Amino acid sequence: MTARRKTTAFRELLQSPQLEFLLEAHNGISARIGEEAGFRALWAGGLCLSAQYGVRDNNEASWTQVLEMLEFMADATTIPILLDGDTGYGNFNNVRRLVRKLEDRGIAGVCIEDKLFPKTNSFIDGDKQQLSDVDEFCSRIKAGKDAQRDDDFCLITRIEAFIAGWGLDEALRRAEAYHAAGSDGILIHSALSRPTEVLAFRKEWGGRSPVVIVPTKYHSTPTEVFREAGFSLAIWANHMLRAAVTAMQETAATIAREQNLRSVEDRIAPVKEIFRLQGASELQEAEERYLPRKQARCRALILAASRGKELGELTELRPKTMVKVRGRPLLSHIVSAYNATGVKRICVVRGWHAEAVDLPSLAYADNPEFADSGELLSLAKGLDADADDSMDLFVSYGDVIFNRYILDALNEAGEEIAIAVDTNWRESANRGRAADYVACTQAHSRRNFYQQVYLDSVGEELPEERIHGEWMGFLRVSAAALPRLREVVRGLAADPANRQAKMQAVLAELMRRGGKIRVIYTTGHWLDVDSLDDVLAASEFG
Numbered sequence: 001m002t003a004r005r006k007t008t009a010f011r012e013l014l015q016s017p018q019l020e021f022l023l024e025a026h027n028g029i030s031a032r033i034g035e036e037a038g039f040r041a042l043w044a045g046g047l048c049l050s051a052q053y054g055v056r057d058n059n060e061a062s063w064t065q066v067l068e069m070l071e072f073m074a075d076a077t078t079i080p081i082l083l084d085g086d087t088g089y090g091n092f093n094n095v096r097r098l099v100r101k102l103e104d105r106g107i108a109g110v111c112i113e114d115k116l117f118p119k120t121n122s123f124i125d126g127d128k129q130q131l132s133d134v135d136e137f138c139s140r141i142k143a144g145k146d147a148q149r150d151d152d153f154c155l156i157t158r159i160e161a162f163i164a165g166w167g168l169d170e171a172l173r174r175a176e177a178y179h180a181a182g183s184d185g186i187l188i189h190s191a192l193s194r195p196t197e198v199l200a201f202r203k204e205w206g207g208r209s210p211v212v213i214v215p216t217k218y219h220s221t222p223t224e225v226f227r228e229a230g231f232s233l234a235i236w237a238n239h240m241l242r243a244a245v246t247a248m249q250e251t252a253a254t255i256a257r258e259q260n261l262r263s264v265e266d267r268i269a270p271v272k273e274i275f276r277l278q279g280a281s282e283l284q285e286a287e288e289r290y291l292p293r294k295q296a297r298c299r300a301l302i303l304a305a306s307r308g309k310e311l312g313e314l315t316e317l318r319p320k321t322m323v324k325v326r327g328r329p330l331l332s333h334i335v336s337a338y339n340a341t342g343v344k345r346i347c348v349v350r351g352w353h354a355e356a357v358d359l360p361s362l363a364y365a366d367n368p369e370f371a372d373s374g375e376l377l378s379l380a381k382g383l384d385a386d387a388d389d390s391m392d393l394f395v396s397y398g399d400v401i402f403n404r405y406i407l408d409a410l411n412e413a414g415e416e417i418a419i420a421v422d423t424n425w426r427e428s429a430n431r432g433r434a435a436d437y438v439a440c441t442q443a444h445s446r447r448n449f450y451q452q453v454y455l456d457s458v459g460e461e462l463p464e465e466r467i468h469g470e471w472m473g474f475l476r477v478s479a480a481a482l483p484r485l486r487e488v489v490r491g492l493a494a495d496p497a498n499r500q501a502k503m504q505a506v507l508a509e510l511m512r513r514g515g516k517i518r519v520i521y522t523t524g525h526w527l528d529v530d531s532l533d534d535v536l537a538a539s540e541f542g
């Protein structure tokens with residue numbers, strides 16, 4: 001089924017036996033609002049189109065600038081638009097070009113008035129306005145009608161005889177000539193506060209062609225009067241712009257006076273309503289249909305509840321993750337590394353001096369029992385804080401800074417569960433600190449570059465000959481495996497015996513349940529900050 005043309009819809013309104021209404025609109029959004037209110041056609045008025053551009057109704061906006069706006073209005077709506085085409089912007093030649101361009105832009109009709117270019121609004125010194133020569137005006141009508149390719153496109157002619165101080169005879173003489181020249185209807189305009197002129201005209205003219213009125217000045221007349229008189233269309237010609245102006249003036253004055261938004265917020269449309277009027281949801285649906293599936297999206301959970309007592313005074317009032325290195329908290333370096341690889345949704349589990357962990361754009365979960373619990377409990381709190389399992393998840397520590405390369409390597413693994421393991425484990429051993437050592441299905445070696453390596457066991461007490469590397473806390477869990485991780489963590493955390501459990505207990509349990517944990521070997525590119533020496537080393541990192 002082909003949609004009914006806007007031209008046809010407008011012609012039907014113009015020729016229907018009952019009174020129909022056109023609402024003024026002056027841009028895309030006002031046009032859409034008019035359609036949503038139930039209007040079946042719109043008036044693109046010259047007064048309001050020029051006013052929304054901030055210029056006078058004297059053809060100061062060029063006709064192509066009018067055309068530009070009409071295109072937005074037509075795109076924003078499904079109902080026909082009648083353009084107030086002023087005088088046609090010149091002579092017959094301009095009118096025929098105008099008609100073609102309006103058809104191209106989906107405009108249903110144009111109204112031209114019998115004055116001279118550049119025109120002046122009818123309500124400004126109307127009686128000083130000069131009318132066009134009747135024959136010359138008829139040439140504009142004929143050329144316009146000859147130019148249209150769509151039979152239903154309407155050319156309405158506006159008689160300004162009353163405005164310019166002439167009487168009924170002059171108005172009728174002109175109507176007769178315009179009708180003979182091919183006009184589809186007469187707009188009879190009047191600046192009186194009562195509809196006497198337009199009623200007199202309609203009475204004499206009868207039903208020879210549809211008659212259109214603009215009751216701006218005789219606004220108090222009951223609509224019933226127009227209906228009974230047999231008018232075809234009534235145009236509410238400037239009320240959307242005037243309503244907007246009042247609302248904008250009040251809002252601007254209030255904000256200027258109060259220097260805050262409290263009292264205006266509830267009196268103006270919410271931003272969501274603007275999105276709706278713009279059709280934002282349609283674009284979201286289209287993106288789903290047309291855009292290639294985005295790469296797996298990731299979020300991150302940073303376990304940062306511990307104080308880091310070894311750092312002494314530095315962590316008296318803040319946790320280790322907020323200790324500054326190169327002028328920025330460790331956490332800020334960690335966030336930058338995540339951001340650099342496209343991860344922006346980050347949740348930090350806080351404990352010691354939670355209030356001091358306050359970087360913007362992060363989500364927070366708190367582990368109030370941090371002092372006597374282990375990483376497992378912090379992980380449980382972090383997982384509980386965000387129930388979204390539609391994204392892959394990174395887990396890492398708040399005192400480990402790293403190069404984004406580690407995240408990229410884990411991403412590339414494309415495995416349900418993967419950890420990064422540093423082959424340079426002897427460095428930690430040499431520094432005499434506890435570390436999460438791991439044994440894997442294979443040692444790191446260039447020879448088995450193409451082999452996939454999996455975790456075998458993890459612990460601080462692994463015998464040296466079994467150690468293949470050190471796990472620095474990076475864990476990547478795909479969205480598909482997240483429910484499994486949740487289940488394992490919940491199960492472990494429910495057992496009071498696991499209160500002090502570390503992250504390695506989670507890996508062990510995942511493996512015990514038959515899960516395979518892929519190991520990505522890396523060398524360096526990270527640093528954990530446990531001591532003051534580490535703080536100094538961190539200053540050199542990167």
Ligand code: SPV
Pocket residue numbers: 045046047048084121122123214216237238
């Ligand atoms: C307009 O809306 O631009 C009109 C009607 O032409 S009036 O302002 O009354 O002249």
Ligand code: MG
Pocket residue numbers: 045046047084086
């Ligand atoms: Mg006008």
